[in-house]
Amino acid sequence: KFRGVYDRDKKKVLTFSDTMKGTKEGIEEEIDIDDPHLLDVVDEDQKEQLMDEIELLDGASAEFDQEMVSAGDLTPVFFGSALTNFGVQTFLEHFLSMTTSPLPRKSDQGVIDPFTEDFSAFVFKIQANMNKAHRDRIAFMRICSGKFEAGMEANHVQGGKKIRLSQPQQMMAEERHIVDEAYAGDIIGLPDNGTFKIGDTLTEGEMLHFRGLPSFSPEMFKYIENADPMKQKQLAKGIDQLMDEGVAQLFTLEMNNRKIIGTVGALQYEVIQYRVEHEYGAKCNYEPLSIHKACWIEADEKSEEFKGFARLKQRFIAKDKYGQPVF
Numbered sequence: 663k664f665r666g667v668y669d670r671d672k673k674k675v676l677t678f679s680d681t682m683k684g685t686k687e688g689i690e691e692e693i694d695i696d697d698p699h700l701l702d703v704v705d706e707d708q709k710e711q712l713m714d715e716i717e718l719l720d721g722a723s724a725e726f727d728q729e730m731v732s733a734g735d736l737t738p739v740f741f742g743s744a745l746t747n748f749g750v751q752t753f754l755e756h757f758l759s760m761t762t763s764p765l766p767r768k769s770d771q772g773v774i775d776p777f778t779e780d781f782s783a784f785v786f787k788i789q790a791n792m793n794k795a796h797r798d799r800i801a802f803m804r805i806c807s808g809k810f811e812a813g814m815e816a817n818h819v820q821g822g823k824k825i826r827l828s829q830p831q832q833m834m835a836e837e838r839h840i841v842d843e844a845y846a847g848d849i850i851g852l853p854d855n856g857t858f859k860i861g862d863t864l865t866e867g868e869m870l871h872f873r874g875l876p877s878f879s880p881e882m883f884k885y886i887e888n889a890d891p892m893k894q895k896q897l898a899k900g901i902d903q904l905m906d907e908g909v910a911q912l913f914t915l916e917m918n919n920r921k922i923i924g925t926v927g928a929l930q931y932e933v934i935q936y937r938v939e940h941e942y943g944a945k946c947n948y949e950p951l952s953i954h955k956a957c958w959i960e961a962d963e964k965s966e967e968f969k970g971f972a973r974l975k976q977r978f979i980a981k982d983k984y985g986q987p988v989f
Contacts, residue, residue, distance in 0.1 A: 665704050667741055667749045668695070668712060670719065671726065675712075677703055678748040731760055764847035767806045769863075771870040774807050776846035780867030781808035781816060785858050786875060790903040791941045792833075792851075799903065800831070800851040801858035808866060810844040819863040819871060827864070829853050860908050880911055880924025883953040884931060889945035900942035904934055905983050913956070913980040913988055916972070922980065923948070924956055953978070959987040 666677035672692070679690040693700050695716075701709060730736035738760065742749020764776035767784070774782060787802040810830065818825045830850045831838045844850050852858075861874040888897050901921075905912045910930050913922040925931060931948060938944050961968040968987075972979050980988045 663708065664743060664746070664748060665708065667752065668716065669752065670716070675700055675703070676749070676752060678746070728760065732762055764806075768873045769870040771868060774870070774872075776807050778807045779809075780865065781810055781814070782806045782866065782870070782872075783810070783816075783864045784872045785860060785862040785864070788854060788858060788860060788907050790907060791937075792838075797941075799854045799856075801854040801862075802849060802851050803864065805844055805846050805848050805850065806872065807846050810848070810850065812840070812842050814866070816864045816866055817869055818857065819865060819869050820859065821857065821862075825857065827852055856906075859906065877908075878926050879956050881926050881954065882928060882931075883913075883922055883924050883951045883956075885949035885951055886921050886923045887947045887949060889947045893942075893944040896942045897938060897944035897946060900938040900944055901934075901946075902983075904937060910934060911956070912983050915977075916979045916981065917976055922951065922953075957989045958982070959989055961987070963987060 740753040783803040910925040
């Protein structure tokens with residue numbers, strides 16, 4: 663019974679054709695809310711329900727205010743169905759009209775203006791196996807300033823070296839294409855063989871660090887066990903790459919080298935199990951663990967204080983993926 667969406671701004675009902683699934687053009691017609699023709703599209707009960715809901719929204723919701731939206735104090739809400747392509751184009755058009763130009767970003771060298779000439783970018787996502795046939799891995803970065811050109815060299819700040827940025831790609835659903843240039847605000851993907859980590863900064867000019875993404879201490883913990891001894895390498899590779907994506911965190915107990923996966927939600931365990939099997943051909947099981955918090959230890963590991971603490975809490979001392987001690 664989904665016939666379309668009502669645009670409160672235009673006071674029009676937007677209808678969509680089911681034959682337009684998967685196409686970019688979604689709107690079939692716009693009908694004024696007072697137009698008798700509306701009853702050719704919806705029945706009397708639907709019209710009555712629509713009028714009641716409009717009255718409720720007019721009374722209960724805030725008026726649209728672009729300044730408040732830009733400040734993050736007001737949230738516009740859109741309804742639609744991505745599956746049938748109802749309302750998708752409407753949402754995208756409104757989103758483009760509401761969004762701002764690229765904003766300045768904070769770094770340890772001060773605020774970086776997006777319109778400065780020097781290129782800079784920030785890695786915010788890593789995704790393995792985007793293309794199942796090639797088992798590729800893509801590092802997504804947001805260009806924060808300047809102009810990006812395919813094949814250019816940039817400083818990889820965390821890696822401490824210059825690298826060539828080749829084969830840049832942009833994605834739209836399952837489609838991808840190579841781009842020659844991009845500017846502040848654009849998002850591009852670069853093939854990655856393990857060079858990048860989430861939070862890395864790339865610059866053409868001074869060596870600066872952008873403020874990183876917030877990370878959360880895990881709240882759920884389980885031992886991870888290999889369910890197929892013949893696939894140990896595949897499991898290790900899968901877990902290693904999935905941890906790079908930031909879906910969860912891996913800890914290795916110092917006492918017995920057992921592996922622990924820490925997450926902030928139970929669903930992540932199912933996602934890891936599914937992806938390990940379907941993307942890496944390995945299988946894993948979990949074993950419950952009565953731990954509720956992970957605390958990173960900032961101390962000199964050679965100091966007597968650290969050694970004494972580690973002896974006292976031997977059962978609970980681990981190392982994270984980067985070799986940092988965790989209690």
